[in-house]
Amino acid sequence: MNVTFTTAENEFRSEVRKYFKEEFPQDVLEKQRKAIPLTREDTVRWHKNIYRKGWAAPSWPVEYGGTGWSSVQKYIFADEQARASAPAFLPFGISMVGPIIYTFGNDEQKKRFLPDILEFNTWWCQGYSEPGAGSDLASLKLRADLEGDHYVLNGTKTWTTLGQYADWIFCLARTNSDVARRQEGISFVLVNMKQPGVSVKPIVLLDGEHEVNEIHFDNVQVPVKNLVGEEGKGWTYGKVLLQHERATITGVANLKYMLSRLCSLCAKSIKGAEPLSDDRTFMRKVAAAKVEFKALEYTELRTLASVASGKAPGPESSILKIVGTELRQRIDSLYLEASGYYALPYVRDQYDSTYPEEDRVGEGSETNAALVYFNDRKVSIYGGSNEIQRNIIAKHVLGL
Amino acid sequence: MDFSLNEVQMMLADSIEKFIANEYDFDARQKHSGSELGYSEEVWKTFAELGWTAVPFSEEDGGFDGGPVDMMVVMERLGRGLVVEPYLANVVLAGGILRRGGNSTQKSEWLSPLISGKLQATLAFAEPQARYDIANIATTAVRDGQSFVINGSKGYVLNGGNAELLIIPARTSGSQSDERGITLFGIAADTAGVSIQSYDTIDGQRAAEIQLTNVSLTAASVIGEVDGGFQTLQSTIADATFAVSAEAVGIMNVLTEKTIAYTKSRFQFGVPISSFQALQHRMVEMYVACEQSRAIMMWAAMAVTEGGETSAHAVHSLKYQIGIAGTRVGEEAVQIYGGMGMTWEMDVAHYFKRLTAITLMFGNADWHLDRLAGSATP
Numbered sequence: 074m075n076v077t078f079t080t081a082e083n084e085f086r087s088e089v090r091k092y093f094k095e096e097f098p099q100d101v102l103e104k105q106r107k108a109i110p111l112t113r114e115d116t117v118r119w120h121k122n123i124y125r126k127g128w129a130a131p132s133w134p135v136e137y138g139g140t141g142w143s144s145v146q147k148y149i150f151a152d153e154q155a156r157a158s159a160p161a162f163l164p165f166g167i168s169m170v171g172p173i174i175y176t177f178g179n180d181e182q183k184k185r186f187l188p189d190i191l192e193f194n195t196w197w198c199q200g201y202s203e204p205g206a207g208s209d210l211a212s213l214k215l216r217a218d219l220e221g222d223h224y225v226l227n228g229t230k231t232w233t234t235l236g237q238y239a240d241w242i243f244c245l246a247r248t249n250s251d252v253a254r255r256q257e258g259i260s261f262v263l264v265n266m267k268q269p270g271v272s273v274k275p276i277v278l279l280d281g282e283h284e285v286n287e288i289h290f291d292n293v294q295v296p297v298k299n300l301v302g303e304e305g306k307g308w309t310y311g312k313v314l315l316q317h318e319r320a321t322i323t324g325v326a327n328l329k330y331m332l333s334r335l336c337s338l339c340a341k342s343i344k345g346a347e348p349l350s351d352d353r354t355f356m357r358k359v360a361a362a363k364v365e366f367k368a369l370e371y372t373e374l375r376t377l378a379s380v381a382s383g384k385a386p387g388p389e390s391s392i393l394k395i396v397g398t399e400l401r402q403r404i405d406s407l408y409l410e411a412s413g414y415y416a417l418p419y420v421r422d423q424y425d426s427t428y429p430e431e432d433r434v435g436e437g438s439e440t441n442a443a444l445v446y447f448n449d450r451k452v453s454i455y456g457g458s459n460e461i462q463r464n465i466i467a468k469h470v471l472g473l
Numbered sequence: 474m475d476f477s478l479n480e481v482q483m484m485l486a487d488s489i490e491k492f493i494a495n496e497y498d499f500d501a502r503q504k505h506s507g508s509e510l511g512y513s514e515e516v517w518k519t520f521a522e523l524g525w526t527a528v529p530f531s532e533e534d535g536g537f538d539g540g541p542v543d544m545m546v547v548m549e550r551l552g553r554g555l556v557v558e559p560y561l562a563n564v565v566l567a568g569g570i571l572r573r574g575g576n577s578t579q580k581s582e583w584l585s586p587l588i589s590g591k592l593q594a595t596l597a598f599a600e601p602q603a604r605y606d607i608a609n610i611a612t613t614a615v616r617d618g619q620s621f622v623i624n625g626s627k628g629y630v631l632n633g634g635n636a637e638l639l640i641i642p643a644r645t646s647g648s649q650s651d652e653r654g655i656t657l658f659g660i661a662a663d664t665a666g667v668s669i670q671s672y673d674t675i676d677g678q679r680a681a682e683i684q685l686t687n688v689s690l691t692a693a694s695v696i697g698e699v700d701g702g703f704q705t706l707q708s709t710i711a712d713a714t715f716a717v718s719a720e721a722v723g724i725m726n727v728l729t730e731k732t733i734a735y736t737k738s739r740f741q742f743g744v745p746i747s748s749f750q751a752l753q754h755r756m757v758e759m760y761v762a763c764e765q766s767r768a769i770m771m772w773a774a775m776a777v778t779e780g781g782e783t784s785a786h787a788v789h790s791l792k793y794q795i796g797i798a799g800t801r802v803g804e805e806a807v808q809i810y811g812g813m814g815m816t817w818e819m820d821v822a823h824y825f826k827r828l829t830a831i832t833l834m835f836g837n838a839d840w841h842l843d844r845l846a847g848s849a850t851p
Contacts, residue, residue: 074540076775125673145474197701351848360845364769364790371768378476389764396761460754469735471760 076374078145082356086149086196098122105158106334107111107424108440110282112198113238116163120193129191130167137175138191144380148326150371163235165197170243173261177293177302177310186263198289200230200244200264201311208461210245211255211308215290217246217262223247224262224300226270226293232455236273236286242266244308252305261307263299270294278451280444281421303397306385325397327371331404335359338411344435345413349411369396388470395459395466405446412442419443476771478546485539486546488523493554500822502555506677510635512558521590526564528796529712530572534580535588541777544712545719545770551725555824557677559595562632565716569675569709570640574697583638583659594638596628597683597833599712604781605836607642607710608703609650611763614643614658621645621695623658623666623688633681634671637662641685645700657702658694665689672738677823696850711788715773718788718795721765724746724824725799728806729759742774743848752809759805762798769794772807789841795831796838803828 078086093102099120106112123129131147133139135316142150154161162168169217173192174182189195206213215228224245236242242264249258275283302310339349341360349355376390409416415435423433424441453459467473477484496591497516505513507627520526528543532537537543539617551560571584586592591821604611612625623643630639639660647654662669671681697705733756736747746752776787803825807814814821820826832838 074476074478074775078474103709198553254572354848357842359490360842361793364794365765365844367790368768368794369774372764373770374474375476375768375771378474381474382477389768392761392764397767463757464750465756466757467750467758471753471756473733473736473747473753473756 074119078149081147082145085146087226088151089150089153090156092126092128093159093209096103096122096126097157097159102158104158104427106440108268108442108445109422109425110284111160115239116160117196124192129162129193130171132168132307133191139169144377148377151326152329155324155330160325160331161327161450163196165199165234165239165243166193166195167186169199170197170263173243173301173310174360176313178263180264181298182301187189188220194237195241196235198233198236198239198242198266198288200242200246202230202232204229204231204287208458210311211249211259213245215244215246216250217244217248217295217296218405219248224263224295224297226262226290226295228290230288230290231276231286233273233286233288234284236266236288237275237283238265239278241255242288243301245311248304249442256308258305259307259308259311262295263301264290264293264295266291270372278448279448281419282448282450284448289301325369325393326400327397327402328397328401329370330365331408332359332363335404335407338408346413354408355407358407360406362400363376364418365396365400365403369393369400372396388466391462391466391470394456398459401452402446402449403450404443408440408442409446412440416443416446476594476713479544479714482543482546485525485528485543488548489525489550489554492519492523493550493556495556496555497813499555499823500514502557503823506557507802509541511679512635517590520558520560521588522835526568526590527588529564529568530584532734532851534572535585536572538797541712541774541792543713544716545774546720548716549723549770552827553722553727555724555727555820556825558630559593559635559678561596561801562636563593563779565713566596566598566631566709567636567638567640568822569712570596570657570696571659571703572814573708574705575659576696577692580661587638592642593632593635593842595630595632595636596640596709597630597642598713599627599629601626601628603653605840606650606794607654607706608655608657608686610642610644611649612641612643614645614656614690616645617689619692620690621658621690622658623660624771625685627683627685630669630681630683632679633669633683634679637789639667639683640696641683642706643685644701647700652703652707654700654746655706656699657696657705658690659696660688660694674830676827689754709829710778710835711785714788714792715777716767717831717834718773718791719770721795721799721828722763722770724828725759725763725766725802725833728802728821728824729763731824732759732806732809733812735821739811741754746809755805755809759802762802765793766791766798786845793838793841793845798834799828800838 079236098119101115128140131142131150132140135141174186175371201210203215217224217226231376244262244264245259246262247258248260252258270291274287276287277283342348372389373393374388379387418434420434422428524537527537527546527658528539530549533540568587571579587594599606600611602611614621614623639662640656641660642655643658644654645656667685669681670686671679674680736752737745739746773787773791776783806821807825811819813819816822
């Protein structure tokens, strides 16, 4: 039993670290450190940078442009990415629709869509949830009626993250309502958003950010060649995608560096206040979060070791989403507490380096701690709420 | 990176599992626990014959040369079997002191028979006033020519009523909580001035309060150096903390498995209670607690193997985790079993009690968390 890395793995780590230090856009890292939202241009630019490096799709097969990394290398990459405060890959293309297309799509679709996903020429968004279909996704109502060589789409998708920037949306749509099980009759279709009948309405979240949208489809024409796999089998494909999604939102690596930044913040005296590291009550909460993190990290490492030795991830991997997201929220709340009164000014851009120094309110916080705290309430809700995750574990792991 | 057990460890695991399955069911356990001795001499003999009592000792000392991972393998399985035989007191505690501090005479006189199962021993690590601070020692050992005279009292001495050899930390210099000035003594339990009050503990085991009144010993009783016993004591208690935590992981898993199985067989309102979401989510939390605890246990096993500063940090983390998660799993098991979980007849109740005892042993969750909060280690 050991968790040591090989020489080759350590060399790989150095190479990745060097990339983030020297080649990756440094202004993006700076914004990330201060929890300032990235613009569309920022996001496209850093993805293209990583594409040029050849690392745009760590989890894809090599034949489609993947890196061919081992699971340990992927772990090291994610760890260094988080260590550098680099943003995580935007999941919609790389982690979500890409794998569906190369797994279930035809050759024409692979040629047509995969290169642009890899190079980030196309911005994708996810059309799953609907106003009446959240955790109960199978109750979705977006209709796709076949008329000649087109489907005609009518209905609404919601909680569409960064849909305002997107060029394409992948949707689960109902192609048949006359089915025995609601999971049948659902199809997976790719929709160009730059066409008549598609309208994007912003939903402003509690942190004041426009991150998600409601997307309306009004007689939108989708050619049949944009159907992925078989008609009516979309639920099966979509479920595969949800597994990818759950694997990506745990963000274990990121939590490690959130905790270490929290500890640095605690060690500082801000505006003459006593450093929090002298406050034993607070530090006990930090210590408890660290233990929980360690448990999460080793659960992930166990999963990784199991995959690396050619086995399937064990049932322990099922707890990663729940534990990872709830720990993230706990760390967020510790940041909030650590910031005290200076978590409260609602001046969104003031930690941007271009913001006039003399106008900045307080120095008590180094990040938008409250905005992060509020925004991250989402992590236990999306990707299958944590209650749904508990249902899944109860059924599939505990056999209840 | 490798989380699997090696071949020897797998054989060890397998032999203990087989023994528990074939010869140590709950009724046998209850019988041993309720016997006059509080454990079975025959079972203890088997432990020695199968080499389990030799696990942490060097080959030179007649042992198996096992490390923390081997100890984890043993203790988790003893936990699963709810074993009452005094493995912790003999092998981990007394054995831990002797293998670290004992000279060759002491090893042949005490450690060899301990390993072969012929000598019962223990370490008196606690004093009534000290709570979990092992350096807080009011028992004194005063030099009188070539000998020492010991006075004081020790509390919660595991296996204290059966032990023939008592290892007594006593203060030879310094003030009451100094790390320096602690000396370890090996004392025959029948020495004049030693009075032992043995009692049952809530977890079906035995402990004793020990009074030492003008107990006179020769310098040959000193284990290690005069005034310099703390390091040995501290390392041994860290071992024991790790060991009972691994035992707790075994117990927590059994409780979770049994609770799941019980809810599938228990019908209310015409359906198995396992179909209720309110209970399902609670059992998922029990499962999460088990997996999180196992992960920390594996980290700690590797960190203790490596040694150094991370080692102590990992053991504090583990015992904190066990304190929180163990309490949760134990209480939830009884809640979900309902009235049945409250009865003496059900094994879950006894697993719960052992788990509860472990949460208090060698520092509760708060005590360990406080150690972590005061250190800068990541």
